[in-house]
Amino acid sequence: QGQGAATSLPPGFRFHPTDEELILHYLRNRAAATPCPVPIIADVDIYKFDPWDLPSQAVYGDCEWYFFSPRDRKYPNGIRPNRAAGSGYWKATGTDKPIHDAATGQGVGVKKALVFYKGRPPKGTKTAWIMHEYRLAADPLAAAVNTYKPIKFRNVSMRLDRLC
Structure with missing residues (x-):
C-alpha cells in the first residue's frame, strides 16, 4: 500500500469510485484547483x-492505483499525446467510452x-499492464482547465484488472 493519506483512513475503507465519480x-x-476531501490520488x-x-508512487491501493498525471504532447504544436514511458x-485499445452524469445525462468525460x-x-x-485514462468532456470550461487526468492502473485487465 502507498503512503500518506491512506494511513489515516478508517478500517474497512475502500476506494472504488465509478467512472462518473472519478470525473465529477x-x-x-483537480482541474479547478479545488482540494479533494481526502487526498487519495497522487500527482505523478x-x-x-x-x-x-x-504502485510505490501511489497514495492508496493494493491492486488498483490512481494518479493525476499531466498530459504531454508528442510534438510541441501538435495534439497527439506522448505515450512513451520508461522502457x-x-x-490505446478499443474506442473511447463517453462518461455521462447520471442525474442530467450530460456527457462529462471520456x-x-x-x-x-x-x-x-x-x-x-x-504486457498485462492496463491503464484507464479519464479526460474531461470537451466543453469551454474543460478546455481551459483540462491539463491533468486521473489514471487508474491495474495489472491485467483494465479497470486495472486485479492482480491480487
Missing part, C-alpha cells in the same frame, strides 16, 4: 515510470483504455 468529484476538482508523471514501478509505451508494451513501436512486446 476528482478530475473536475506516470510517463517517467514503467508501470511496475508506479516502453502505452498503446475513458480510454491503454496497454503497456515493452520496447519501441512497432516491435514492442505486449
Whole structure:
C-alpha cells in the first residue's frame, strides 16, 4: 500500500469510485484547483515510470492505483499525446467510452483504455499492464482547465484488472 493519506483512513475503507465519480468529484476538482476531501490520488508523471514501478508512487491501493498525471504532447504544436514511458509505451485499445452524469445525462468525460508494451513501436512486446485514462468532456470550461487526468492502473485487465 502507498503512503500518506491512506494511513489515516478508517478500517474497512475502500476506494472504488465509478467512472462518473472519478470525473465529477476528482478530475473536475483537480482541474479547478479545488482540494479533494481526502487526498487519495497522487500527482505523478506516470510517463517517467514503467508501470511496475508506479504502485510505490501511489497514495492508496493494493491492486488498483490512481494518479493525476499531466498530459504531454508528442510534438510541441501538435495534439497527439506522448505515450512513451520508461522502457516502453502505452498503446490505446478499443474506442473511447463517453462518461455521462447520471442525474442530467450530460456527457462529462471520456475513458480510454491503454496497454503497456515493452520496447519501441512497432516491435514492442505486449504486457498485462492496463491503464484507464479519464479526460474531461470537451466543453469551454474543460478546455481551459483540462491539463491533468486521473489514471487508474491495474495489472491485467483494465479497470486495472486485479492482480491480487
